[in-house]
Amino acid sequence: NALKALGYFDPALQSYEMALKCDPGLAGAHFNIGNTLAACNRRDQALTAYRRAIEIKPDYAELYNNRGFVRAAKKDLDGALDDYTKAISLKPNVEEFYSNRSRVRFAKSEWDGLIADLSKVIEFDPKDAISIANRGYARNMKGDHDGAIADFTKALEFKPDHAYAYYYRGLARMDKKDFNGAVADLTKSLDIEPAYADNYRKRALAYRAL
Numbered sequence: 001n002a003l004k005a006l007g008y009f010d011p012a013l014q015s016y017e018m019a020l021k022c023d024p025g026l027a028g029a030h031f032n033i034g035n036t037l038a039a040c041n042r043r044d045q046a047l048t049a050y051r052r053a054i055e056i057k058p059d060y061a062e063l064y065n066n067r068g069f070v071r072a073a074k075k076d077l078d079g080a081l082d083d084y085t086k087a088i089s090l091k092p093n094v095e096e097f098y099s100n101r102s103r104v105r106f107a108k109s110e111w112d113g114l115i116a117d118l119s120k121v122i123e124f125d126p127k128d129a130i131s132i133a134n135r136g137y138a139r140n141m142k143g144d145h146d147g148a149i150a151d152f153t154k155a156l157e158f159k160p161d162h163a164y165a166y167y168y169r170g171l172a173r174m175d176k177k178d179f180n181g182a183v184a185d186l187t188k189s190l191d192i193e194p195a196y197a198d199n200y201r202k203r204a205l206a207y208r209a210l
Contacts, residue, residue, distance in 0.1 A: 012032075012036050013033060013036055013037070016029045016030075016032050016033045016036070017029075017033070025056055026056075027053045027056040027057035027060060027063075028053075030049050030050070030052045030053035030056065031049070031050070031053045031060070031062070031063055031066070033046075033049040034046045034047075034049035034050040034053065034063075034066060034067070034070075035066060037049060038066065038069070038070050038073075043070050043073060043074055046067075046070050047067060047070055047071070050063055050066065050067040050070070051067075054067075059090055060090075061086075061087045061088075061090035061091040061094070061097070062087070064083040064084070064086040064087040064090070065083065065084065065087040065094075065096065065097055065100060067083050068080040068081075068082075068083030068084045068087065068100060068101075068104075069100065071083060072100075072103070072104055072107075077104050077107055077108050080104045081101065081104045081105070081108070084097055084100050084101035084104065085101065088101065095120075095121055095124035095125070098117045098118075098120040098121050098124075099117075099121050099131070101113075101117050102114055102117035102118050102121065102131075102134070105117060106134070106138075109141075111138045111139075111141050111142045112142070114134075114135075114138045115135055115138045115139060115142075118131045118132075118134055118135040118138065119135065122135070127158045128158075129155040129156075129158040129159035129162055129165070130155075130159075132151050132152075132154050132155040132158070133151065133152055133155035133159075133162060133164055133165040133168070135151050136148040136149070136150075136151030136152040136155065136165070136168060136169070136172075137168055139151060140168060140171065140172045140175070145172045145173075145175045145176050146176075148168070148169070148172045149169055149172050149173065149176075152165045152166075152168055152169035152172065153169065156169075161192050162192075163189045163192035163193035163196065164189075166185045166186070166188045166189035166192070167185070167186065167189040167196065167199055167202075169185045170182045170183075170184075170185030170186040170189065170202065170203075170206070171202065173185060174202070174205070174206055174209075177209075179206045179207075179209045179210050180210065182202075182203075182206040183203060183206045183207060183210070186199055186202055186203040186206060187203065190203070
């Protein structure tokens with residue numbers, strides 16, 4: 001692990017392979033090989049190493065989590081979702097597992113599942129402005145504009161310079177025909193992030209609707 005942490009991937013792999021020669025049943029060695037290969041972007045080989053580790057130790061939650069990360073990187077979203085769900089079933093009190101699954105659910109536009117996962121993440125850290133704002137985005141996508149505005153407002157309490165939260169709260173307010181509120185939010189978002197071109201277009205639409 002020390003060699004891998006220093007970026008010496010090949011020597012790290014050699015050390016894990018030597019350990020397996022002494023004891024082929026070391027799930028941790030296969031796990032570390034998978035992690036090292038994943039860090040080198042040798043993803044197919046990493047998946048093979050994780051599979052071998054899981055065959056030896058099928059109740060090792062971190063194995064499924066890390067394999068899920070590799071599967072997500074390979075765009076195997078269904079496989080990643082299955083792995084994160086398995087990790088959660090084995091260790092339901094690890095925030096990282098819910099956070100990782102939420103990213104997959106976002107990519108799959110599974111809004112109900114995304115809201116559930118982000119709500120769990122927020123239970124671990126009630127001041128996590130990014131997760132609160134992302135939940136607001138999911139709620140807005142479902143048409144729950146009031147719930148979305150509440151989440152964006154809460155996120156801004158914890159992160160007042162969150163341009164994303166102002167932008168999407170502005171869009172939610174546009175959906176509710178609150179065009180004055182939308183203009184105020186989109187303007188604030190531009191004050192923080194003036195390079196966001198789409199913001200100007202949306203603000204122009206809000207001005208036009210006043």
